[in-house]
Amino acid sequence: MKARQVILLIALIILGDQALKLYIKLNYYAGEEHLVLGQWFRLHFVENEGMAWGWKFGGDFGKIALTLFRLVAVIWGTFLIKGFIQKNYHKGFIICASLIYAGALGNLIDSMFYGILFDASDPFVQNVAGFAKLGKGYAGFLHGKVVDMLYFPLIRDAHYPSWFPFWAGEPFEFFRPVFNIADASISIGVITILIFQNKFFDKEEPVRHPLVETKAEVSDNNQIN
Numbered sequence: 001m002k003a004r005q006v007i008l009l010i011a012l013i014i015l016g017d018q019a020l021k022l023y024i025k026l027n028y029y030a031g032e033e034h035l036v037l038g039q040w041f042r043l044h045f046v047e048n049e050g051m052a053w054g055w056k057f058g059g060d061f062g063k064i065a066l067t068l069f070r071l072v073a074v075i076w077g078t079f080l081i082k083g084f085i086q087k088n089y090h091k092g093f094i095i096c097a098s099l100i101y102a103g104a105l106g107n108l109i110d111s112m113f114y115g116i117l118f119d120a121s122d123p124f125v126q127n128v129a130g131f132a133k134l135g136k137g138y139a140g141f142l143h144g145k146v147v148d149m150l151y152f153p154l155i156r157d158a159h160y161p162s163w164f165p166f167w168a169g170e171p172f173e174f175f176r177p178v179f180n181i182a183d184a185s186i187s188i189g190v191i192t193i194l195i196f197q198n199k200f201f202d203k204e205e206p207v208r209h210p211l212v213e214t215k216a217e218v219s220d221n222n223q224i225n
Helices: 002-026 059-086 091-117 181-195
Strands: 032-035 040-046 146-151 153-160 171-174
Touching: 002 040, 002 059, 002 091, 002 146, 002 181, 059 091, 091 146, 091 181, 146 181
Parallel strands: none
Antiparallel strands: 032 040, 040 146, 153 171
């Protein structure tokens, strides 16, 4: 797989991810939700301070640590993908690695710059955020929140059965997490590698040459020229 194809794939994912995030950020207030395809696909604007799929990590210090970790991972990933291309790794594996890389970079952009680029959106006031004046953003550098919006509640208003351990009778919903294109890109890349790892890393069997029989007699008197 050629480097320009990898760059194009990564660029398309990042452009799509950032375009949707900017649309949501500049047109929805935090917590706003709209149906897209019936009840099972919605755009629901939430801002995630931590990891993918809305998970959080250690407060303010954890936020900086996570952003820096993403930055190091993206820099390291650049050299990894370059090496995969040069060593002619399986095309499918390179595509999956590019998906993971693009997703990490997409969320890194939010974490690094959104806090200084945008005003805050308050779900109680229901204000739609806009571009902030210089130095007037809702957070500092590395403290931006990741924008999530894709919501697929395939099963709603259900409850765990009475015999179910721990959560008997509790409300049940599938699929609960709200995510973005970058999250989906990372997940697709990781899951595909796990499923097809034998194909991606299939090692060719060494060529075995058959022994050639000879009728020549072997003795101490034979000379090697």
